[in-house]
Amino acid sequence: MAALDAIRQDVIATAARPLDQAITLPPAAYTDEAHFALEREAVLKSGWLCLAHVSQLKTAGSYLALDLFDEPLLVVRDKAGEIRVLSRVCAHRAMDIMPDAPASGKVGLLVCPYHRWVYNLDGSLRGCSQMQHAASFDKRDWPLASFRSEVWHGFVFVNFDGQAEPLEQQYADFARAIAPWQVAEMEIAIDMAWDCPFNWKVMIENWMESYHHIGAHSKTLNLSMPGEATWSEPEHPHFIQAHLPYTDKLRGELAAAAAGGDKVPGFAPVPGLSDEQAHEWGLFVGHPCFMFLTTHDRVLWYRLLPVAADRCTLLTTTLVSKAAMAAADFEASLTSETEMLRAFHCEDMVVNAGVQRGLKSAKAVRGRLSHLEEPVWLIQRHLAARLQGRHPARASRAPYFGPRAAKAAE
Structure with a gap:
């Protein structure tokens, strides 16, 4: 020290x-x-760290997958047109939901390959089979985590500690x-x-x-x-x-x-x-x-x-x-x-x-x-x-x- x-x-x-x-x-x-x-x-x-430009994310489902500071990140445009920075870590068993995916591409849903938990493009949990016996389990409580992000002049930024003043x-x-x-x-x-x-x-x-x-x-x-x-x-x-x-x-x-x-x-x-x-x-x-x-x-x-x-x-x-x-x-x-x-x-x-x-x-x-x-x-x-x-x-x-x-x- x-x-x-x-x-x-x-x-x-x-x-x-x-x-x-x-x-x-x-x-x-x-x-x-x-x-x-x-x-x-x-x-x-x-x-604020810049991850993408909007021209890389033109349509719903367009994504960039990258890792930064040991965080598996997904920059994705959802079906409402909003660009989000999500964690790729599944809310079930911490699996990277896109371990072998190309660095960029297009998807309709986000599917964890481990136990097939399925997420919408906004990160909300859509489906997870065989969870009916888990007491008080509610899909709404188990989305993919998200990171604070902003789009500034067409560039997508992330702030990890959540404390930076707006761009x-x-x-x-x-x-x-x-x-x-x-x-x-x-x-x-x-x-x-x-x-x-x-x-x-x-x-x-x-x-x-x-x-x-x-x-x-x-x-x-x-x-x-x-x-x-x-x-x-x-x-x-x-x-x-x-x-x-x-x-x-x-x-x-x-x-x-x-x-x-x-x-x-x-x-x-x-x-x-x-x-x-x-x-x-x-x-x-x-x-x-x-x-x-x-x-x-x-x-x-x-x-x-x-x-x-x-x-x-x-x-x-x-x-x-x-x-x-x-x-x-x-x-x-x-x-x-x-x-x-x-x-x-x-x-x-x-x-x-x-x-x-x-x-x-x-x-x-x-x-x-x-x-x-x-x-x-x-x-x-x-x-x-x-x-x-x-x-x-x-x-x-x-x-x-x-x-x-x-x-x-x-």
Whole structure:
């Protein structure tokens, strides 16, 4: 317990440093199983975790089956159209009711294969043979357990401890920032599953900082969104937002395409975006680990499921508008964009796995952070706050860096 508390106190002390003195967290924060168990309760299960998008659950009986924190979960649309997060644990003898089912599919009823107890899609018990001699037995008393869930802008979230404030409140500013994309009306066009041999924080730190474009993505993303041009919004209690502006070259190509010139690779542009929104990648992480990205023609969402101190699973998805899917060149764009996404995803997988190996080394040091790694510092501050049972405070200042910071300094 003393060793665990020492890690916790180190995380809190590290996060208290100002940005220009920021360093990395202690390696044990990424490798120690006891610390992961602490984060699981204090950070992850106390927050909202994203499991699905409504486009994966279009009709009654559509489901996703997944396991998280030793809980067999079922995300399902019932016959009334409501999306629920149910336990797959049978109320009879604790059998997983879908032990061999595909990860996604469609069902009419939920049937436990052990003793054939049958449940409706809303989790209520429909039938159970040979229970007539059980005294005072009432089917209404034996539904599948459910977890607190909400649908926010088309995404299905679960809160394990049942205490998080509603997403409508937590993510109100987040919702305003992404409103033009109408992501609830989009559909998943590309998805890729990854088994990741690294800590969940390694993933979200890599996701949010674009300093590594200079290295890991030097031949891909850095050509259109140079790492040195990126900047972050001031601290928010419930999410982080960063800006990755396009190069002048790419801006010119997009303008020429809009005027009838050669098409830029990608999908049909999202209408109604501001000039800034249409010419950058907008990076977000909704605490604790909702990874979301906006561009001029799509949205990316990464479903991150922490498993252990050195492992997580990831589903990387691309969502596009129905208009984009109806375009004549959609299939060709889908093929080329899938390959592009796989290329930079693989670059990230290599560096993330390499970071985890390095963190286990006796020679690992506490590195200094660049100003371009401000999102990593903000992640630290969120973690430290949650380990103290609170949320970070909202910053009342201009950004430290970027065009808005420069304007404020004039």
